[in-house]
Amino acid sequence: MIRFENVGLRYGLGPEVLRDLSFRIDRRSFQFLTGPSGAGKTSLLRMLFLSLKPTRGLISMFDLDTAALTKDDRATMRRRIGIVFQDFRLLDHLTTYENVALPLRVLGQDETGYRAEVIELLQWVGLGERIAALPPVLSGGEKQRAAIARAVIARPELLLADEPTGNVDPNLGQRLLRLFVELNKSGTSVVIATHDIALMDEYDARRLVLHEGRLHVYD
């Protein structure tokens, strides 16, 4: 589904922060992306999410060379990818329901058509009672779940999560991991960027380890 070949990344004229990355992400696969702070996990996630272009190498996503994509093509491709940011990136003036429904609204779908589905998903992630609440009044865990619900509402083929347990207690972290595992079982490929060893020990999955700009894959 996704293929990186000899991908390198540098910011401006600085040194390469990521070097010779070659790996694949298969359909229905589950992997942790880990490494020390500053190893480049977020940069790699941003390349996977098409918001950062590599300075060299080839990235192929859904059988298309990403270097050849126009801006609108990238927007269309992002609809096949869901992302959960460490800082959630919810829109404070929209309700939880509207935030979660945003990807469907962007697709131009009619609100009456997706309303039941969004409410069902919100109930599934435990936010059934917080539908009309605005993000500023949600707790960290609730925001995290709303961000996850927004990332999966359009049934993406790939889910990227950047430190999804960074702002929550271990108990909630485990519950979020169960959520990702169940999403994976329903057919979504999952990449979780984390440096939480305890979280990774909870679930036996492929590990992509970034160290000094290089990627080591442990299947």
Next chain:
Amino acid sequence: MSTIEPVMTTTEPRDAHSHEPARVLKQQILTPIVPGGSIAGRSLMAVVAIMTFLAALTAGAVTMAVGSANDWQSAISREVTIQVRPASGHDIDADTRAAVAVARATTGIADVRAYTKEESEQLVEPWLGSGLDLSELPIPRMIVVKLVPGAAVDFAALRATLAAQVPTASLDDHRGWIDRMRDMAETAVIGGIAILVLVIIVTVLSVTFATRGAMATNRPIVEVLHYVGATDGFIASQFQRHFLFLGLKGGAIGGGIALMFFGILEALNRWLSGTAGGQEAGILFGSLSVSVGGYLAILGLIVLMAAVTALTSGRTVNQTLKSIE
């Protein structure tokens, strides 16, 4: 999703907040993606309101000036004046009667009325004062000649006949006044258009800066929209709708205040019309009321300013989106 059991459950009973899902289920209108009440948005609305007010004030003043000039012009051009000067060896009464006869014999003349000696003396009384014996003064006699509306009177022939038959008479067809009126009206229109163009240029510049400010404020929204797969076209349409609404609101406020201003001016004019001061103001400034065309022009300006705001902000939004990867 329905085949998977919920992985999260809330600790609170659902009944405690059961009104919330129900409220969303009934919800028909979604919150706009671009929030309406930002400081940058209010600044933009204020700019558009002020500019529309100034533009509407200019348009109203121009239509008022043109209307007054047209009133004067049509009143003046409906009549001409023959002046009979006293001269030695000439009987002014006989000359006046002869000039009246010449005027009546001309085609296109509706009515001819000669001022009597007393009426002519009354005309100079405001300058010389009352109670004086003006009988010894050589006061010319005025003949007011009213024209048939729309008739083409041959003033050259009338002037020539008067010169031949009544050498002391001269014809004034008010051409000089009419030309000056036309020049004044044209100058007012050109000045008004120049001010409108300047106002529109200032609006475009202000809206550009205000839109950039609004886009900078809303950059996190643009980024999130990009992340959820929105194309630039979708994002631009959201912002253009937002700015068109702001422009219409600002235009309606500015234009509405201008309409109220002219309405009050017209009411004041009617209220003062019976007084001496009001009559003098009427002579100086005309009717002090905006015509129906003027009010329509102000309504048109509201739409124009909203359109200028939408187009300018649309262009700025597209430029900003191009710069965001």
